[in-house]
Amino acid sequence: MERESGSGAQxxxxxxxxxxxxxxxxxxxxxxxxxxxPHVLDGESWYDVRGTEVTADGRVIGPRQTMVKASRLNGARKRPD
Known part of the structure; x- marks a missing residue:
């Protein structure tokens, strides 16, 4: 998973x-x-993710819900203060 920052949105x-x-x-x-x-599929954990799908040039496609592999969410989980 890569992350891009554009106009404030990651x-x-x-x-x-x-x-x-x-x-x-x-x-x-x-x-x-x-x-x-978490959902366990084929021996891997997956999490439900909600957001807004966008195109490569930043145009909004619309709301999106999907499941993402836990291994790709490394570092995304909020850590307790």
């Missing part, structure tokens, strides 16, 4: 193998990750 770029369900690379501005209910 865009996560996910490879097709790092999220479910869709085809091709996904660009998403993440608004939330549901850390409370």
């Amino acid at each position: 865009v996560w770029i996910l490879a097709e193998t790092d999220y479910r369900f869709g085809a091709g690379e996904l660009r998403i501005v993440v608004s939330s990750v549901d850390w409370s209910q």
